[in-house]
Amino acid sequence: MSVPVAELTPQAYKTEEHPIWCPGCGDFGVLDSLYKSLAGLKIDPKDLVVISGIGCSGRTPGFIQSYGFHSLHGRVLPVALGVKIANPALCVIGVGGDGDGFAIGGGHIPHAARRNLDMAYIIMDNSTYGLTKGQYSPTSPVGYQAGSTPYGSIEQPLNPVAMLIAYGATFVGQGYSGKPRELAELISRAIQHKGFAFLNVISPCITFNNTYKVIPQKLREIPNDHDVTNRAKAFELALHTEHVQMGVFYQAQLPTFEEGVNQVVQKAQAAGQPRLDMIFAEFS
């Protein structure tokens, strides 16, 4: 059932389920920003699907009044692709951790990005595997100490923003859970973007990787004069990892995957190809 527009306040997107995250977890800030952004855009819960993988951040769909899919570890994007192709009118938002997205799910990101599926994908990046007690993740810094790396991680962290620009995402941004007003604005821009919108959100894990003292000193707004249509400049900016740069690095307009699929269907129908349901009917 549709919700009247006037009733779409941030509160309206809350479910009866209360987040069981540790008090102080950055994911609260991301969730709060999401509520604000959904209310600002007046997205009817019946038109919204929130899809996650597995992890602390993967619990998010349970806290948002919408359709939701808490899928398998690393499988946000294949599920999102199926949902969006089946019903392109839906607003599709993917959420998950840096481990979910860049470790086990890493193979899906380049393809969702280059296909330009029209969805927003939000990584809650705490540089650790929160749910499984703090093992190092693909974005953990060199020297990160935890149960699985007692002498410190020896691996260079990957750079999510630079990767997504290189993969061909048509919207790439970064935010911080501790700046919920700015983050809500970024999320709104990502949702409104027609195409694959990626947001890397630094979201500290207070229990296993407490970066609350470090991150605020590293925050920088992307300068107003940055040209978001210049891909080379966006990539250059993304390489300055000494700072956590907040804002939109890159944005471009390209045909979406759903538009392409629709054109293929029309061409096949014009060529007299049978529809899938007709083929299935032959075997029933």
Ligand SMILES: Cc1ncc(C[n+]2csc(CCOP(=O)(O)OP(=O)(O)O)c2C)c(N)n1
């Ligand atoms: C196939 C599979 N392998 C491993 C796991 C165990 N596992 C669950 S969540 C997780 C990592 C969580 O880290 P992240 O994605 O960064 O999310 P966070 O908990 O930090 O939000 C792992 C390894 C699993 N559930 N399924």
Ligand code: SF4
């Ligand atoms: S373990 Fe870390 S990521 Fe998980 S709920 Fe607690 S603070 Fe958040």
